Amino acid sequence: MEEFFLKRFKKKTKAELEQILAKQEKYEPAAISAATTVLQEELYQLETPTFADPRARTLTKSWNDFRRTFSVRDILPTLLLGAAFITIFFIYDRVGLFNLVPKGFWRLTITTVTLSSFLIANHHLYFLIHGRANSFVGKVILDYTFYIGLIVFFMIIILFVAITHGQSVSASLQMPPIFALVIFLSILVFILFELIVKVLNFMFKLKFL
Incomplete structure (x- = not known):
């Protein structure tokens, strides 16, 4: 090692x-x-x-720390966790467990906590692989990769259901125009999430964060 x-x-x-x-x-x-x-x-x-702005230098260092050790093995666990999340989601839906949770605040809270747990688990996997915590920029990139993976897996399942039930594939995959904007702007959510994680790490000195 x-x-x-x-x-x-x-x-x-x-x-x-x-x-x-x-x-x-x-x-x-x-x-x-x-x-x-x-x-x-x-x-x-x-x-x-270097004589660059200190904030820009910090982000550049964060990016370089991630890029220097980046490999396919960083993406694979992220995609596997995404597949696991989608699988659990559909199992809960089929079994009817979602119906036990009232719609609105509590359902949103449970979904947010579950998703956050998977993102933190992904950070821990990175720590186990590299022997160090990921950089801030690296965390945001892997968070967004996880999110894109969820969308891809979700669309694959929708496509599979449409084909097996003889439904129109194009109609099943049709998304409103604003959907692309939501996907793009969602990176701001992950930046906010990682800022919260950074605060938690500062408070509790979590080794893998």
């Missing part, structure tokens, strides 16, 4: 590695050992001076 982190940490800068050691409670022992080795042997990447 330490060899895995050594390979990844050689792509980090000295400041990034020192930050890892400063927050050891967020990382696995193998990650801490690898960061220490890379620092001692000076195998890290040299930093390039």
Whole structure:
């Protein structure tokens, strides 16, 4: 496992590695050992001076932290969780459990809590895979990927039902024009969600967030 982190940490800068050691409670022992080795042997990447706006630099660093270690294995768990969410949703619907919850506030609350739980579970999977918490930008990207995955799986199921029941495929998949705008603007919801997660992490020091 330490060899895995050594390979990844050689792509980090000295400041990034020192930050890892400063927050050891967020990382696995193998990650801490690898960061220490890379620092001692000076195998890290040299930093390039920058004079950009501090806020832009923070977002750029957040994006680079995610991009540097990004791979298909980050997307796969996200899509699998999306498929699991849709499966649970349809099971609840078929069994009639949704009818036990009054429409309105409580149903919306349960749906929101369930969806949030899946997003947090996805953050934890990322932590288990990489040995560190995902960056803010990375979390928003994977949240949105999860959301798009839900829509795709939902449309596949609708398509399957339409074909098996001899219904019109085009009519089943027809969506109002505003639907595309809702999909696009929903990223703002995930940004707000991750800001709330950031506050919770600051308050409770959650290791995987």
